[in-house]
Amino acid sequence: xxxxxxxxxxxxxxxxxxxxxxxxxxxxxxxxxxxxxxxxxxxxxxxxxxxxxxxxxxxxxxxxxxxxxxxxxxxxxxxxxxxxxxxxxxxxxxxxxxxxxxxxxxxxxxxxxxxxxxxxxxxxxxxxxxxxxxxxxxxxxxxxxxxxxxxxxxxxxxxxxxxxxxxxxxxxxxxxxxxxxxx
Numbered sequence: 099x100x101x102x103x104x105x106x107x108x109x110x111x112x113x114x115x116x117x118x119x120x121x122x123x124x125x126x127x128x129x130x131x132x133x134x135x136x137x138x139x140x141x142x143x144x145x146x147x148x149x150x151x152x153x154x155x156x157x158x159x160x161x162x163x164x165x166x167x168x169x170x171x172x173x174x175x176x177x178x179x180x181x182x183x184x185x186x187x188x189x190x191x192x193x194x195x196x197x198x199x200x201x202x203x204x205x206x207x208x209x210x211x212x213x214x215x216x217x218x219x220x221x222x223x224x225x226x227x228x229x230x231x232x233x234x235x236x237x238x239x240x241x242x243x244x245x246x247x248x249x250x251x252x253x254x255x256x257x258x259x260x261x262x263x264x265x266x267x268x269x270x271x272x273x274x275x276x277x278x279x280x281x
Contacts, residue, residue, distance in 0.1 A: 156197055159180070159200035161277065162200055167276065170211070176203050176211065178200065178201075186268070188214070188229070189212065192266055196216060197215050197217075198214065199213070201213075211267075211269075212266075212267065213266065213268075215263065215276065217262055218262055235257050241260035242256060243256065255268050255269065256269065258273060258276075263278060263279075265278065
């Protein structure tokens, strides 16, 4: 029980920080796993391992899609919106960590497809798992996570966390549209 108390206190503190960020009315950055780094840290903090290998550059939006994803967009005529900001906190965290964020849809309606994807060093897997949990994503099957319930009744967002890749999609069915290992 003594081991659970520090973890519970840390989780409570993280919850307060996250809730304060939600109610403060600002859009400041939220804590995320480290952004890509190409140089080692001169003096790493206690317990942290510096990222010394260069992280891959963000993937181009067209390269994020599978053939099924391209067919879906073509079938519905949804254009790409290159300047659309991430609207989900997990998509924002992925983007802030150096990942790609892409959105397509009818300009007069909600987005029809939103994807965020980032590659990260294996040493950051625990940090990403914590970020997913802190943002309300729960593991459902294998590497798939379900996001918080959508208050409008729409399907909840989904995500995947596996093999050094974190992925966000706006709808669970859209995971099939993401190339998890783009060329």
